[in-house]
Amino acid sequence: MTSQNPVFIPGPTNMPEAVRLACHVPTMDHRSPAFAEILHPCLDGVRTVLKSETAEIFIFPSTGTGGWEAAITNTLSPGDRVLVGRNGMFSHRWIDMCRRHGLDVQVIEVPWGHGLPADAYEAALREGDVKAVLATHNETATGVVSDIAAIRRATDAAGSDALLLVDGVSSIGSMDFRMDEWGVDVAVTGSQKGFMLPAGLAIVGFSEKAMAATRAAKLPRTFFDVGDMAKGYAGGAYPYTPPVGLMNGLRVSLDMLLSEGLENVFARHHRMAEGVRRAVDAWGLDLCAASPEVQSDSVSAIRTPEGFDATEIVTVAARDYDMAFGVGLGEVAGKVFRIGHLGMLTDAMMLSGLATAEMVMADLGLDVTLGSGVAAAQAFYRHGGKQQKAAA
Structure with missing residues (x-):
């Protein structure tokens, strides 16, 4: 009788039994009112965890990496310049994704083990037109947290109107995250860490400014199109078949977090x-x-x-x-x-x-x-x- 429970990896994390059982639901018509009763509590609960009053929440059948892709493809166009600090493996992977999408990536190299330097962001922002600033809140590879509020202050001090896109995959739901207060435009996380679910959900929050940017963004997107998702949500459904079991698990997980x-x-x-x-x-x-x-x-x-x-x-x-x-x-x-x-x-x-x-x-x-x-x-x-x- 061997088992790796509990696990002490930084995700996927241990699952509460109530959450595990909630994922095992009978087949449901995902265009029926019954699914809407799962969907909307999830959207409201995630918004509360992000400490946002106005963020639009989107939950894709994916992982945090899909959330990164949703963040950039919905807000940016080919050739746009983005500024990002590299201080670990996961910030490195986001840089690689941006390059593959044809973005002009300006990298601030940071020794692994150190937080992202707001002053370096400010200096770089003063030098040229940057459409988006990317930052990893909690670098999972090194166990390092960065001050996102300071990066927003640096962006404002430089006189930049750049979007602030934040990877909160290993922080959101476990560590304080203040989307509105910190001026975050897109927050990215996943189901398998603080939300205590299996991998399979990319969870993103878009500010009003980020939603406005989607109307001009020209990077291609289909599966991760938040416009399509928003239209589906309005009718209590998805633009494609949703992962009903995982969504029901998320609803229970959010109930547990907010009750605690x-x-x-x-x-x-x-x-x-x-x-x-x-x-x-x-x-x-x-x-x-x-x-x-x-x-x-x-x-x-x-x-x-x-x-x-x-x-x-x-x-x-x-x-x-x-x-x-x-x-x-x-x-x-x-x-x-x-x-x-x-x-x-x-x-x-x-x-x-x-x-x-x-x-x-x-x-x-x-x-x-x-x-x-x-x-x-x-x-x-x-x-x-x-x-x-x-x-x-």
Whole structure:
């Protein structure tokens, strides 16, 4: 009886049983009023999670990558200049997508482990006409969060009217995201992380400014056309066959998140993350995140000693202990392993992951004392974590 549950990868995340069961629905006429009763609560719930009053929400049968494509194809035209910071694997992939779509991509190179520099965005924006600024809120490969509000302030300070497109795939639903307050024009996420569902839904929010841009945008789109989607939504349906089961699961997931209270959800993720950070410190290891202010509350990328292949930790954990951690990607492949602490997690679940990581590192000969990281996390969860719960 082996199983990789709970998993400690940064997505897909552990599924609550209620959400899993909600995905298993009988066949439904997706053009009937019954489907509209699933669709509209999903749209309203996502808007609430994004902390937006006016965003148009679109939910495609896809993943976060499809959400990226929807963001650029609906708002931009061939040859448009976009400005984007590269500080990890997922920002790199968005850059690659923009180039494949014939956009003029100006890249701000940022050391992996650092947040996106608002001052560099401002300087670049002062130099030329930029149609859109792209930013990754939470870089999943390095466990680094960036200040999106600061990038909007930099855009405004440069006198630019560029759209702000934000990848929130590994942050939205787990960490505070303020679409209206931060001036985000398109927010992109997916179902398999903070929303605790299987992969299969690309979830995007468009501001009024972004919706206006769709009327002039000339990049080709069909499947991801938000105009077609909006027309379908008006009648309580999709322009094509929707993933009814996943949508019903999203409806239940949103009910759970909003019943817990968004601020409580964010506090819980911070508590999980802080316990992991205490454990990493006790092990004598470092995070990939270069400073505390950029440490992610949804995933920690943990550096291993020079010359050690961090991927071995992931391999041995899966082989010997039936537990899943994340490998390093891109420039940090083999240099870090990742612990995801988002979605459906409790203190006790997190401790099991930390205990397993310790056993694996000891098995592989790293100088890690069994129980050291677990004890450090326990001390926080018992004291600092309890105070955090009480405040919430």
